[in-house]
């Protein structure tokens with residue numbers, strides 16, 4: 162009886178361990194979201210520079226992807242996650258959460274406008290990307306992201 166009980170405990174402990182490795186934590190999740198933002202921007206810049214043909218639907222979809230990030234991203238900064246060995250998030254996020262959230266809202270607003278601009282053609286989209294969306298990346302990164310080599 163005792164042995165059986167022990168075996169059940171051992172198996173469930175394994176289950177927990179397997180679950181823990183399969184599920185990414187908030188740091189990995191927020192980095193994944195930022196990677197999707199990075200990919201969307203890369204595609205957009207390639208299109209406005211004429212490196213690949215301009216595609217209004219793809220441009221709008223890229224802005225939609227970015228627009229969906231802030232609501233999820235903002236929830237992935239639990240206290241203490243600045244201490245994660247792989248994070249580039251600066252301590253300032255936790256010291257000034259209000260300012261950080263404002264930068265996040267700026268990106269959301271800029272991407273919504275750029276999505277509309279995407280339907281107005283390459284020139285309008287280019288103006289939205291260089292004139293506003295990319296500025297919101299830099300504004301947040303400069304203040305709230307640690308520079309790493």
Ligand code: HEC
Pocket residue numbers: 188191192193195196198199202227247248249250251261262264265266268294295297298299301302305306
């Ligand atoms: C509200 C703040 C904020 C905005 C706006 C923002 N970022 Fe970030 N970004 C961060 C933070 C914080 C990190 C570091 C996350 C971590 O390592 O925990 C990051 C990391 C990244 C990374 C690295 C992801 C990785 O591989 O770990 C990329 C790429 C990136 N951002 C691209 C962008 C682009 C492009 C934009 C603009 C369209 C943008 N970001 C806008 C805060 C922001």
